Amino acid sequence: MLAFALLGAGRIGRLHAANIAAHPNARLAAVADAVPAAAEEVAARHGARTASVEDALASAEVDAVLIATSTDTHAPLIEAAAAAGKAILCEKPIDLDIARATAAVRAARAAGVALAVGFNRRFDASFASLKARLDAGAIGAPEIVAIASRDPAPPPLSYVEVSGGLFRDMMIHDLDMARWLLGEEPVEVHAMGSALVDPAIAAAGDVDTAVVTLRTASGRLAQISNSRRAAYGYDQRIEVHGSGGMLRAENLRPTTVELATADGFVRDPVLHFFLERYGPAYRAELDAFVTAVAAGSPPAPTGEDGLAALRLADAAQASLASRAPVSLADRTDGR
Amino acid sequence: MLAFALLGAGRIGRLHAANIAAHPNARLAAVADAVPAAAEEVAARHGARTASVEDALASAEVDAVLIATSTDTHAPLIEAAAAAGKAILCEKPIDLDIARATAAVRAARAAGVALAVGFNRRFDASFASLKARLDAGAIGAPEIVAIASRDPAPPPLSYVEVSGGLFRDMMIHDLDMARWLLGEEPVEVHAMGSALVDPAIAAAGDVDTAVVTLRTASGRLAQISNSRRAAYGYDQRIEVHGSGGMLRAENLRPTTVELATADGFVRDPVLHFFLERYGPAYRAELDAFVTAVAAGSPPAPTGEDGLAALRLADAAQASLASRAPVSLADRTDGR
Amino acid sequence: MLAFALLGAGRIGRLHAANIAAHPNARLAAVADAVPAAAEEVAARHGARTASVEDALASAEVDAVLIATSTDTHAPLIEAAAAAGKAILCEKPIDLDIARATAAVRAARAAGVALAVGFNRRFDASFASLKARLDAGAIGAPEIVAIASRDPAPPPLSYVEVSGGLFRDMMIHDLDMARWLLGEEPVEVHAMGSALVDPAIAAAGDVDTAVVTLRTASGRLAQISNSRRAAYGYDQRIEVHGSGGMLRAENLRPTTVELATADGFVRDPVLHFFLERYGPAYRAELDAFVTAVAAGSPPAPTGEDGLAALRLADAAQASLASRAPVSLADRTDGR
């Protein structure tokens, strides 16, 4: 039974709290949040106690922390939890600054604590099944990976302004998926982007529509397509083309109902957003973490995975600014 | 090069004329129609001559007749063509009266001429592929056949009145498909029907909505569903369930375009009616006939297939009237 | 907070126990089972106590019972729970004997307790959405309802022998769905059936493959297709045709992954069986019951729904035996 302290009792923290409480081999011991009422509500719902971060980390009762606070606190909390010897499951990204993120990952590694980063999409049943079949050789070696990822609507401008930009905030998930599916490290990144959804996003220095191309040393290619808007729901699709064929995973719908009239055949919009689409994935992510920690094996995605995705996001951002591809070869060699 | 006389230059006759003209091993020699202008137009379009039925059948130039006249003339024309030694491709049904139809089929058999009945659906690429896979054992022996068949809109009441009723006019195609797919003769037929589309159809003594169940001696079952109305187009689908799984063939659409908006994902209505859906099937039907006649082998579906389907339609009509299943075992034995 | 006693801690009982424990407005108070160890395991898992049926029903702490015992005990347990004033959610069927089932329903009605029957399919998200759109007029009045329902594999022969037969055991769900979707009571039932899956099923006096047709007084029709075997998983599909078009609900799959190779495009088999397919439906069923009881409104499907479906199953069984349709008009009038 792995006892968790939850750090951060916002929307995503509450989701994790419920998953911890429902997991047969995990329990929620403590909840910390800067807003005491938030922590209290979550703690009460799941029979946990509230605590300050310091108390939670100092508690011998706590085996692991789940970090679901705002992004700027992730790195210091990882370091503090590492110092306290706790296993760590941290929401992505580790930090918006690669140096800061690297320091946090190194701290965890140095302390010998388990560190996993919350790239929840790896645990989506369809994506995980696609990956397993790819690894089993269903289509031979991958040649082109295509990832479509669209949010239903842009976040508030206040969020955009502190998000680190579309590449670090949103596409970082797709960059992780691309690495995972390519089976090789990208060595070159090219990005193009526009603000077509909302001019205020452009005014904030960001884009809301972007496409990125990746290349690995052996010539495997990936295409990512992102938009902050999709009228028909949360668009989350993957295609992998290999020498022997294609694997693809489509969107999910709330029902299978189809209405046929003189106007055509109509199916539901796809699941609205990440809470709907990735609810089961968050549970599977927790389960993988709990299982790995219990077995003493390193949980995945690792801190290094988190850094690698951030490095790709940085490269995409740089490519957008410079209007030129960015080479990652040296940095990859240097890791 | 098989030279055809086309008997009947109406809508379906014109379709056959164009297919004959385009076939590499067939040509249209003569066209007969009670309306001279209709025959002239078709003949002119395809470089054929007009002729009376008598002249066409007497002509040494003519190898085969394609009978596309009104139903009540099919049987005498089959007999006349048989007497003239011409190969015969006759639109369904042979006749609305089983005795009259039987006499015509016997006449063709006695004369030793080839006779095929225009059950065009057997030549639909999807249905033919389904049948081929079934025969190849893809799902083992068939257990349940399910056929859905809906016209986009009811025919004119004047047509309904002389049609012989839904079972002989419309469902006869599905009854042929059921026999073909079951691989065994039905020995029991049960029908239920209603006039839900138009009360005038009830007033004319017919139904517009009907379901029929068939059973073979070994216990294989078939379900047929018919309606004279389908808002979304011409509904033509088949499912066959066997010990090893299912084979199904879906409807066809004019395009593959899908529109996704906040209202959902919309695809086209299905192809509108038989001319759209079965255009290629009519060509394949002609090709099969031409090829069989050229090879001296009997073309299919045979006259006996036409009689068997009509016998099932009669049984369905009788079941509807009597509100009881009708047994076909004796009649089947007696063939 | 509705406190439940669970009667029956077998496979389906354990499912209900977990759903009760997870429901925000319900809790599991007591568990009774003829096998004490089974009751103890379930009780321990969810913090409940074990009890005899008598104790559970006598307990003031218990508000409601969930009956998940073997079928032959349902009726007496309904009567005992009614006498104890408990709200009742009973797994289907109420009883295999219509007279016995009717007595139990009358007992509940007389006692004024809430009684719901576990026709879980009404709570499937896709079927419920289809029904809601039908009721909202999306396709006009229903004309033909088509229900396909196939189990992945036949149950043990020992189960078949006490099951009451395919119609009462398996098709009763589909008969309930047909009533629900037709919006009118069937007045005529016709059945055909065979034992094509296993001759031992025939030897036990049952069929494993069956088709049933229903007709309502106004002429609406329904077709049901059942098999005890489907190689590709648990086949659960519905189509409703109305004057304005069609509504249909397809099967569900574990993932959306599609593999495309030279052999074609392959998707997953459909969800394996009822635990996989209807897991969320069981939760929704419980939620509807808890909500209705809390509101003091009658929960659905009602005991009368249970009787009506059983009456249709009896009629189907009689039709199979007599090889004739069975009229329900009088019995319907007499209710």
Next chain:
Amino acid sequence: MLAFALLGAGRIGRLHAANIAAHPNARLAAVADAVPAAAEEVAARHGARTASVEDALASAEVDAVLIATSTDTHAPLIEAAAAAGKAILCEKPIDLDIARATAAVRAARAAGVALAVGFNRRFDASFASLKARLDAGAIGAPEIVAIASRDPAPPPLSYVEVSGGLFRDMMIHDLDMARWLLGEEPVEVHAMGSALVDPAIAAAGDVDTAVVTLRTASGRLAQISNSRRAAYGYDQRIEVHGSGGMLRAENLRPTTVELATADGFVRDPVLHFFLERYGPAYRAELDAFVTAVAAGSPPAPTGEDGLAALRLADAAQASLASRAPVSLADRTDGR
């Protein structure tokens, strides 16, 4: 009745010959080919005469030429046909060299003859319908266009060597589609490519796997994905994302048959290659040309469309070589 001279009686020429012969308002007057037997066969099949190119162009009987010769002869034949005052339908590309192609287009323009380039995909029923709905505002302004295009297998190496490379030979179709769908001229092109299918293609200085990104001045984006290999058939798909949703067109299959077994649900591979997929599109292309010429209106896609697509292909080739995006703004201004 538009009288055509067919220049080039190879595989694609024979396809065009059959389409001309079958068109109600066109006829095949003459056929020229460097191989006399090839010309004779096509001429004989369709009742045309053979001719030298010179004779065909000099003939008063000939209204239009269809150029289906090898690529290196397209430009001189356009110029000769323009000088002879014939309407011209030329297979793509006009020429592999932009200057040479430009000269040919200018010659046609100066002579005032109609010139259309054979970008057949614009006439595919699904793509044309998608475009019509896009133009009708179904999803608002386009933001991202995604085009997937894969051949079933690489061409012979001898063809690769003279093809002008993947971008000019294969992707030129997709670049035309991208321009057509974006509704704006691309001003920036970025390409990445690899030889993953066959190292001999790399040895020949070409790639067989490539992805290209386009950007227009207003920030609309396009992604193209090409491979010379697709195990599952000829992959031809389009997606357009706009402010109001998405339009997409999927691949086509020979049948709608689906086989469901314990291994899953299998559908056919997609149509094998361009002759299967675009057969109807070639007919629609011819029809549009004949109709436009008859009406005296300019046929599309125009010679300028041909040049614009070639310019994009050149830019993609340059980007691949330089590993940098290529700006087209100046060149676009200069047209």
